[in-house]
Amino acid sequence: MTGEEPSRTVPDPTDHSPRKVITVPVPSLLAVFAHPDDESLSAGGVLARHASAGARTAVVTATWAEDTPRAAELAEALRILGAGAPRMLGHADARAPHSAPGSPRFCDAPLDDLVGQLVAHIREFRPDIVITHDAYGGLTGHPDHVHTHRVTALALEAAGLERLYPDAGEPWHTRAMYMATHPHSAMAVWGDHWAPTGKAMYTVPDERVTAAVDVRPWLEQKIAAVLAHRTEVTRGAAPGLIAALPAADRELLLSTEWYIRHNPVSTGAAQTELTS
Template identity: 25%
Template sequence: MRKAISPESPRHDLDGNELCALTVHAHPDDEASKGAPTFAMYGETGVRTVLVCCTGGEEGDLNNPALKEPGMPFHGLDEVAQQKLMESVRPVELAKSVEIIGFNKLHMLGYRDSGMDQSPKNLNPECFHMADMDEATGRLVKLIRTEKPHVIVTYNDDHRGYPHPDHVKVHEISIRAFDRAGDPSWYPDAGAAWQPLKMYYSVWSRSRLTAVHEALLRLRGSSPYDEDWFSRPNMDDRITTKIRIENYFWARSGSLRAHATQVDENEPFWFGLSDEELAEVYPFEDWILAKSCIENHSPDAQHLEDDLFAGIKQKAR
């Protein structure tokens, strides 16, 4: 299994700060399914990469039936014992995923998983969904001021496709933290102000979905992407940035496999196509530039970027 390779030399902005990209996710495994190839690529090309995971994923279901087979860790466990084991396993899985992708730093924001939308677990006072907005934003601001990212990646603002309360909260605190991190009047005890320059939303584009769906039908005879998937909001007209990552699909597949409780290796939704086939079918990850502090830099669907750091002045290497 391949892992990210450390770059020979880091990249810096004109003030000598190491270029940094920070991504905010709700649960362990989200970093694997959204942006793993992009962050592996940047890590190998001299960018410091930071992962903020807001919860421990404690309420995750066991999605891999193989782990219930005789001799496997979840065999014969009742619901209480299974939940207890899940809580201890998920941090281990996350650590493996972080190593594979090559993140330089992992920060846990310190909240409990809220469970799926409208679950009674949404009301747990320790869960992320119930966290005070300003307090949760302050935790993220402190990490931003510590890590000094030029680019922040978070979830998009259209939650109709997946209204998980933790994903909604990630979006809400991320946009506030982007604006407040550079304002010294906010959270004066959270370190010196630092203004990130760009914020991106992750997106599973309709173009990618269609390309993978059609390839599965052609190569495998069936596809898990049904009408429900194609009824989700199409945000392709908002995409501003396409990153070529055909040489980095190993980061996606490897990190997904690291989350063995959440990902069934035999599930075609995740592994219906090989890394090589995905690279042929759709060799990009797509992003929406949501906020920018860079003057005269306004990519759109007709003028796409190919780099999250486009417009950020850098020292020659």
């Protein structure tokens, strides 16, 4: 059961009276990311924003085992963001076999098993919106990110079909999937900071971006969640890059989150032929 979602009030655009407001539901969010820290870097602001408005939020993490230091860091980051307890699928990181001893790499696990695992989380949480990586796997193009995108897209469709994974709970139709991304124009900000890493950057044309969300009111929470991933700060990964920056540069890099919307279920009128 989802219960009633919280609401917020905004000015009614059809009435110029300052007292006139309309009620807008605050959608629940389930974020699905590959590694501990991806949730904070890619969607920490949106998660904090929705949680602060009273919406239900949660995060599924594809890799790393529950008894590892990074799992404890993830728990702290989610506490800061108001996103509940970790939901970890427990598979190994493609580049860190020790992340889940005895478990297959996420990219090597049977696809049907991965989709079934995620369907169970979707049907149990029953989110309005699911957030995940874009088809490139974000800026880095990490193979775990790319595979998480694929598995999430398949699981969203499967979760709404009663004959698929019948033991995973009652069917649930998520209203929208938002894919965390970076537009080409963001490289004017990110490029100088990313270039020293020597890694390729995967971005999309600006016209592909559906939503550019200003998360500055929640930036302090987002940065605290990023820095909670202390292992990654120490080894100089993306959280380490953020930790080394002055406050003004942190704001420049992290104050906007970009998303591409995909509708898992068509809401258009029934057609009698295929159209482009």
